Amino acid sequence: MTTPTLDKAAPAPAAAARRSAGTGRRLTRLLACLALLALLAAAGLAVGAKNIPPAQVWHVLLHHEPTDGDWIVVHHSRIPRTVLGIAVGAALGLAGALMQALTRNPLADPGLLGVNGGAAAAVAAGTALLDLRGFGSYVWFALAGAAVAAVLVNVLGSGGRASATPVRLALAGTAITAVLTAFVNGLILLDPLTLNRFRFWQVGTLAGVEAPIVGQVLPFLAVGAVLALALARPLNALALGDDAGHALGANPGRTRLLAMTAVTLLAGAATAAVGPIAFVGLAVPHVARRLAGPDQRWVLLFSAVLAPVLLLGSDLVGRVVLHPAELQAGVVTAFLGAPLFIALVRGRRIAQL
Amino acid sequence: MNSPTVLAPAARTSEPAPATRVPLHALRLPGGYSLRLHRRAVAVCAVLTAALSAAVVWTLTTGDFPLAVSDVLDVLSGGGARADRYIVMELRLPRVLTAVLVGAALGVAGSLFQSVARNPLGSPDVIGFTLGSATGALLVILVIGGSAATVAGGAVAGGLLTSLLVYLLARSGSAQGYRLVLVGIGVSSLLASVNDYLIARASFSDAAGAAVWLTGSLNARGWEHCVPMAAVLALLLPAALLLGRPLRLLEMGDDAAASLGARPDRLRLWLVLVGVGLTAAATAAAGPIPFVALVAPQAVRRLTGATGPNLAGSAVLGALLLVLSDLAAQRLLAPTQLPVGVLTGVLGGCYLVWLIARQWRTGRG
Structure with missing residues (x-):
């Protein structure tokens, strides 16, 4: 699925013409996706528990009126929420695309492969044992947990002589997640207060985001995103297999290490900020391809543009369906993503991808 | 997808050619019937049964009020002091018997599911039954509100619906085994997020109660849990044992099984039904206890060195695992009583990791 087909012996001018036409078409599509994202972001500012007419939203965006209720809602709740949705969505989409490219596995996803679970378990341990609160202290635990889980799943799924198969990686992710879940359950049951803090974070939601968190999470995501985009070329080479990739000048070991670092940064920081959100990283790269x-x-x-579209869209759906209460974005993405996963499993001979 | 390079089908993970090493014996029964016996398997079952009896008696003696083994045996044979009688007959015996029955049901169910999926990872946990029953129970606890019996009913309904869904989604086409597991993973992830949502919107005390139920616990189980469980087992265990023979054929693959006279699709449906029924009863009694169903059949296979499912052995070992886990869960952090599910979850997860690691090390993965 991720293996690119080489242009077969097409005459050079025709191939070049086709490539530039392809680039034009892709650019148009990318712009369309960006327009969709802008539309959703605008809707994210206008829709919510408090009914504010669009004209009034526009007004408070342009004028500084810190005593006005509408101004406070828009600037302190909806803008940080939308910005974080875009940043976290892009991070999850990139992490998913990286993992699928790296493992050449259409089922790879930071959620299914245990990375989000690792981050969640580490945060639970931090909350229960060290009484941590707030993103600033969560994030380091989440990153460490994500890194450990990512390494474990990859060692388990791809060790030995055979290369990692999609099925085995998915199963390794399930096994690691199972251990982590039992661990988290134990912590929660021994200390009800931990349960109370943890259960709201665990669903995965953009609600209740404060502006400082956005500032704290952005550096991690930015580094991860730059690293991810810089790896595109070597990943293209590795898509042909390790040997061919090596011959084309990519270093498989270093590329893997850097890509896993990027995934850990992106998925770990995103999870620390909004909780474990599943299926965004799985679904979006398929659409992107x-x-x-x-x-x-x-x-x-x-992926970086479409994933925020999905996340902001899910967040909006969650705000509308139970209005004025909210359905968490993580629940909505699961309802959109799980059917896609099942369709993938049913529809293809996945073991050979 | 069907190739053994992905994950070896269950039958291939055992030692090579055990039949040449361990002779089979036929036990002649009156009326022209005969029973094939596998000497090592019978020995293993006997040892496990003895260990189970010892573990049960040991559990009856331990607790906040320690009793001597002789006192316990006195009570069990009908005598004993009144206080001892109350502690054993009303508090400890129903709990440990529930553990035995639940463990046995899970062990047999796991054995059935692993043969159906032709995969050592097939179990009611993996195909989504457990999370489905959790969703059903949560809906009853948090949304409808109800007694323990209603919660059990909700759990059974949720589990049945989920299994049905997974089975139907995975049914079409070839290579059912892996697809069943993967579809189960997908449906489970969806339900997990529904469960998280239900817990997040509940009141604090409801959420705490639901969290205990979700982990699977034998705390405060009495005769009212034990008796219905025994009735279900009395019905379904013989059914499972009757299916044991065609089950061996199924493990050879659909084509071979069909040519030997079995009807694979219909057989698979029956197996799933019996397995789901056993799991449902266990879940109603104790909540979704993870991993016993996964571990017991595999461990029995290793102990006996035989190919094919061993339903009786899985039942006894499942019971033993659960009794010992529950004992440890009661005693490890005493006086705090951990739910037994925490313990089986950690142990079983580690076992699963080991299983996957071993498969690639031996080159079968």
Whole structure:
């Protein structure tokens, strides 16, 4: 699925013409996706528990009126929430696309492969044993947990002589997640206060985001995103297999290490900020590949734009369906993503991808 | 997808050619019937049964009020002091018997599911039954509100619906085994997020109660849990044992089984039904206890060195595992009583990791 097909002996001018036409088409599609994202972001500012007419939203965006209720709602709740949704969504999309490219596995996803679970378990341990509160202290635990889980799942799924198969990685992720879940359950049951703090974070939601958190999480996500985009070329080479990739000048070991670092940064920091959100990283790269073709540079770009579309869209759906209460974005993405996963499993001979 | 390079089908993980090493014996029964006996398997079952009896008696003696083994045996044979009688007959015996029955049901169910999936990872946990029953129970606890019996009913309904869904989604086409497991993983992830949502929107005390139920616990189980469980087992265990023979055929693959006279699709449906029924009863009694169903059949296979499912052995070992886990869960952090599910979850998860690691080390993965 992720393996690009080489242009077969097409005459050079025709191939070049086709490539530039392809680039034009991809750019148009990317712009369309960006427009969709802008539309959703605007809707995110206008829709919510408090009914504020769009004209009034526009007004408070342009004028500084810190005593006005509408101004406070828009600036202290909806803007940070939308910005964080875009940042975290892009991070999850990039992490998913990286993992799928790296493992050449259409089922790879930071949630299914235990990375989010590792982050969650570490945060639970921190909350229960060290009485941590707030993103600033969560984030280091989440990163460490994500890194440990990522390494474990990969060692378990791809060790030995055979290379990692999609099925085995998914099972390794399930096994690690099972151990971590039991561990978290034990912590929660021994200390009801931990349960009370942890249960709200565990669902995965953009609600209740404060502006300082956005500032704290952005540096981690930015580093991860730059690293991810820089890896597009070597990942393209590795898509042909380790040997061919090596011959094309990529260093498989270093690329894997850097890519896993990027995934850990992106998924770990995103999880620390909004809780474990599943299936965004799984679903988005598939759509991105449909729109962009096999070139990882484009797939990563499209994933970074489409994932926030999905996350902001889910967040909006969650705000609307139970209005004025909210359905957490993590629940909505699971309802959108799980059917896609099942369709993938049913529809293809996945073991050979 | 069907190739053994992904994950070896269950039958391939055992030692090579055990039949040449361990002779089979036929036990002649009156009326022209005969029973094939596997000497080592019978020995293993006997040892496990003895260990189970010892573990049960040991559990009856331990607790906040320690009793001597002789006192316990006195009570069990009908005598004993009144205080001892109350402690053993009303507090400890129903709990440990529930553990035995639940463990046995889970062990047999796991054995059935692993043969159906032709995969050592097939178990009611993996195909989504457990999370489905959790969702059902949570809906009853948190949304409808109800007694323990209603919660059990909700759990059974949720589990049955989820299994049905997974089975139907995975049914079409070839290579059912892996697809069943993967579809189960997908549905489970969806339900896990529903469960998280239900817990987040509940009141604090409800959430705490639900969290205990979700982990699986034998705390405060009495005769009212034990008796219905025994009735279900009395019905379903013989059914499972009857299915044991065609089950061996199924493990050879659909084509071979069909040519030997079995009807794979219909057989699979029956196996899933019996397995789901056993799991449902266990879940109603004790909540979704993880991993016993996964571990017991595999461990029995290793102990006996035989191919094919060993339903009786899985039942006894499942019971033993659960009794010992519950004893440890009661005593490890005493006086705090951990739910037994925490213990089986950690142990079983580690076992699963080991199983996967071993498969690739031996080159079968």
